[in-house]
Amino acid sequence: MINVNRLNKSVDGRKKQILREVSTRFEQGEMIGVVGPSGSGKSTLLRCLALREKWDGGEYTWDGETVIAGGGTGSQKYRSRCAYLEQNPSLYPERTALKNVLIGQVGQTPLIRRITGMVRSDDYMGAMDELEKFGLLDKAHVKAGKLSGGERQRVAICRALVHGAGFIAADEPVVGLDPQSAERVLTTLRTLCAEQGKIVVAALPMELAERYCSRIWGLYEGELKLDISGRRLTGEEKRSIELV
Numbered sequence: 364m365i366n367v368n369r370l371n372k373s374v375d376g377r378k379k380q381i382l383r384e385v386s387t388r389f390e391q392g393e394m395i396g397v398v399g400p401s402g403s404g405k406s407t408l409l410r411c412l413a414l415r416e417k418w419d420g421g422e423y424t425w426d427g428e429t430v431i432a433g434g435g436t437g438s439q440k441y442r443s444r445c446a447y448l449e450q451n452p453s454l455y456p457e458r459t460a461l462k463n464v465l466i467g468q469v470g471q472t473p474l475i476r477r478i479t480g481m482v483r484s485d486d487y488m489g490a491m492d493e494l495e496k497f498g499l500l501d502k503a504h505v506k507a508g509k510l511s512g513g514e515r516q517r518v519a520i521c522r523a524l525v526h527g528a529g530f531i532a533a534d535e536p537v538v539g540l541d542p543q544s545a546e547r548v549l550t551t552l553r554t555l556c557a558e559q560g561k562i563v564v565a566a567l568p569m570e571l572a573e574r575y576c577s578r579i580w581g582l583y584e585g586e587l588k589l590d591i592s593g594r595r596l597t598g599e600e601k602r603s604i605e606l607v
C-alpha cells in the first residue's frame with residue numbers, strides 16, 4: 364500500500380504552485396491512468412511519485428514505512444524501487460538493448476555501473492529472461508538507436524524490472540507509437556500489474572486510460588479532482604477536468 368498525504372509541489376522559488384494537496388492511496392497490482400488537460404501537472408505528479416522531484420510538503424509511505432515526511436526527495440533505497448519512464452526513453456543509442464537493460468537507469472543504478480557498463484554474470488541471464496518475456500530476444504544484440512519506439516519503450520520497461528522496480532511511473536508511454544505498438548506496450552504494463560503485482564501510474568490520453576487502466580485519476584490545475592475505477596468517464600466527469 365502506498366499512501367500519499369497532502370503532496371504539494373511548486374517551482375520558481377515557490378511562486379508557481381503545480382500540485383496542490385494531492386492525497387491518495389494505491390496498492391500492488393493497480394494500473395492507474397492519469398488524465399487531464401495540458402499543464403494540469405500530470406508529469407510533475409509522476410516525477411514526484413517516482414521520487415525524481417523534491418516535494419515541498421506532504422507525507423509518503425510505502426507499506427507503512429516513511430519515504431518522505433514533510434517534504435524532500437526520499438532516499439536512494441526507495442528511489443531504486445521506482446522507475447520513471449519518459450515519453451522517449453533515454454537509452455544509450457550506441458549500446459545494445461541487452462546492455463541498456465543491464466546497466467540501468469539514472470536514479471536506479473549506481474553511476475559507476477552506468478559509466479563502465481560493468482555487469483555481473485547472473486544479471487545477464489535475468490536480463491535475457493526479461494527480454495524474452497517481452498518478445499525482444501531477437502533484439503537483445505541490436506543497438507538501441509536502431510529500435511522502434513515501441514521496442515525502446517519495452518526495453519525501458521525491462522530495464523526497470525531487472526533493476527527491481529516495484530513501481531513504474533510512465534509519462535505518456537505511447538505517444539507517437541502506431542496503434543499496434545501502443546497496444547503492445549500498454550498490454551505489457553497491464554500484465555505486469557495483474558501477474559506480478561507491480562504498480563503502474565501512467566499519463567495517458569483519456570480513451571487509452573479508459574480501455575487499459577483499473578483506475579483513473581483526473582487532474583485539473585494541480586488538484587486531484589477525479590479518482591474512479593477504470594471505465595468510461597461520464598460527461599460530467601470529463602467536464603470536471605475540462606476534457607470535453
Ligand SMILES: Nc1ncnc2c1ncn2[C@@H]1O[C@H](COP(=O)(O)OP(=O)(O)OP(=O)(O)O)[C@@H](O)[C@H]1O
Nearest residue numbers: 374375379381399400401402403404405406407408
Ligand atoms: N521546472 C518548471 N519550471 C516552471 N514551470 C514548470 C516547471 N515544470 C513544470 N512547470 C509548469 O507546471 C505546469 C504543469 O506541468 P506538467 O508538465 O506537470 O503538466 P502536464 O499535465 O504533464 O502537461 P502536458 O500534458 O502538456 O505534458 C505547467 O504549467 C508547466 O509549464
